[in-house]
Amino acid sequence: MRIFVxxxxxxxxxxxxxxLLDAGHQVLGLTRSDAGVAALIAAGAEPHRGSxxxxxxxxxxxxxxxxxxxxxxxxxxxxxxxNCEADRRIIEILASPLAGSDRPLIVTSGTGVATVVSGxxxxxxxxxVNSSIIPRAASEExxxxxxxxxxxxxxxxxxxxxxxxxxGLISYAIPLARAKGVSPYIGDGLNRWAAxxxxxxxxxxxxxxxxxxxxxxxxAVGEEGVTMREIAEVIARGLKxxxxxxxPDQSAAHFGWLAMFAGHDMxxxxxxxxxxxxxxxxxxxxxxxxxRMDYSEV
Numbered sequence: 001m002r003i004f005v006x007x008x009x010x011x012x013x014x015x016x017x018x019x020l021l022d023a024g025h026q027v028l029g030l031t032r033s034d035a036g037v038a039a040l041i042a043a044g045a046e047p048h049r050g051s052x053x054x055x056x057x058x059x060x061x062x063x064x065x066x067x068x069x070x071x072x073x074x075x076x077x078x079x080x081x082x083n084c085e086a087d088r089r090i091i092e093i094l095a096s097p098l099a100g101s102d103r104p105l106i107v108t109s110g111t112g113v114a115t116v117v118s119g120x121x122x123x124x125x126x127x128x129v130n131s132s133i134i135p136r137a138a139s140e141e142x143x144x145x146x147x148x149x150x151x152x153x154x155x156x157x158x159x160x161x162x163x164x165x166x167x168g169l170i171s172y173a174i175p176l177a178r179a180k181g182v183s184p185y186i187g188d189g190l191n192r193w194a195a196x197x198x199x200x201x202x203x204x205x206x207x208x209x210x211x212x213x214x215x216x217x218x219x220a221v222g223e224e225g226v227t228m229r230e231i232a233e234v235i236a237r238g239l240k241x242x243x244x245x246x247x248p249d250q251s252a253a254h255f256g257w258l259a260m261f262a263g264h265d266m267x268x269x270x271x272x273x274x275x276x277x278x279x280x281x282x283x284x285x286x287x288x289x290x291x292r293m294d295y296s297e298v
Contacts, residue, residue, distance in 0.1 A: 002026040003209060004061040006052070006094075007071030008045065009036040011166050012158075015202035016069060017045050023206055028065055030057070030072065052086065055093045063097035067104040067209050070094055077257040084135035088142040095146035095153065104212040105153045106205060107143040110136055111194050111219060111268035112261070114157065121194070121224045121267040124157075124217045152214040159194035159221050159268060161201050162286050164293045168195075170286075172258050174235055174298045183236035184246045184254055185228040186263035192225025194268040197283025207277040218273045222281035225267030234287055238295040 003020055007013035008029030017027050017040070027045035031037055037047040050057020052072055062068045070091065074083040091107055098105055113134050114122035128137040139155075146153045160168030170193075177183040201220045208218050229243075236243035251259040274280060284292075 001066040001209070002028060002064070004028045004030070004048070004065035004068045005071065006030045006058070006061075006069070006090075007073070009039050010071065012161055012198065012201060013071045014039070014043070015198050016071065016205045017043055019202040019206045021045060023210075025206075028061060030061055052090055055090075058090060058093045059097060062094045062105075065103070067106075067212070068094050068098065069106045069205055069209060071108050073108070080257070081135045084131065084138040088138040091139060091142035091146065095142075095149070095151045098152065099146075099150045102152055102212065104209050104214070105143075105146065105151055106209050107139055107153060107155050109139045109143075109155050109157045111157045111159045111221065112264065112266045113137040113140060114268065119265065119267070121269040122219075123269050124219055124272045147215055152212060154208055154213065154216040154218065156205060156208060156218045156220055157268070158201065159196050159219075159223075159266070160286060161196055161198055161220070162289045163198045164289050167286065167290060169193075169258065169261055170231060170235075170290070173231075173255070173262075174239070174295070176255065176258070177232075177235055177241060178239055178298065180254060181241050182254075183232045183239065183241055183243045185232040185243070186246055186248055186251050189227055189229025189232060189245065191228050191263055191265040192267040193228065193231070194219075194221045194224055194266060195226055195286035196220050196222035196281060197285075197289070200279075200281040200283045204273070204277065204279050207279055211277060213276075216276070218277065219268050219270040220273070221268045221270035222283060223285055224269055225265075226286050228262065230287060231290065234290045238290065238293065
């Protein structure tokens with residue numbers, strides 16, 4: 001397949017590109033920079049100049065491909081709501097040339113948008129919270145709308161995706177802990193974040209686009225839930241600072257925009273995904289990667 005990938009030079013995107021190429025697919029990677037062009041060529045992919053703001057570049061990339069994996073997202077969290085609404089429009093643009101065909105579109109969401117009831121892990125059938133409550137759900141709303149318009153669309157929900165250099169939202173917490181001299185968790189710290197190693201996530205995207213079953217929701221989850229206390233304590237050891245408990249009303253003062261996630265319980269299961277795709281996570285766990293990372297480089 002010739003697959004158009006947005007976010008092709010990012011942390012997850014570059015791993016997905018390698019996975020697709022190794023499996024014999026052709027990759028058309030969206031990039032806005034000369035450095036991105038060089039990186040894609042070096043990897044064996046074809047660069048496609050454009051950006052999330054250049055809607056015509058998105059439309060033409062999708063139109064020229066056998067399938068689309070949409071990974072790019074603006075992670076400026078000071079404009080989180082606006083960026084989520086922009087992603088809704090981007091998905092609409094990517095979907096438009098695929099309508100009425102079997103060419104698949106894979107949309108990226110997060111396990112945190114799923115409604116968790118009574119502490120049970122979210123499953124693939126768990127509906128998202130409305131975007132008026134959790135703005136990131138706009139991506140799933142856009143994907144579901146595209147499905148009603150004849151687009152073969154599926155959703156991949158991501159947890160905290162990690163290796164020894166990056167760990168999703170946790171990567172933002174580490175420099176805060178260094179600057180403030182404490183590594184905090186909220187209350188008892190027993191709220192959980194699902195996680196998965198980058199290698200497992202890249203393989204799941206490949207399997208999902210090869211399977212091309214419209215309307216599917218996949219959970220790229222290797223670990224159902226790692227407690228925030230465990231995460232804070234391993235960061236504290238790495239930085240040689242204390243791990244401390246904060247009251248909920250102290251969260252914003254330490255975490256800033258990250259406070260909206262820091263105390264949130266976000267466990268998720270991937271049992272159905274594993275059965276449907278024949279996907280078994282094999283990468284290292286989140287705590288193992290946090291233990292092995294070089295904190296002098298953070």
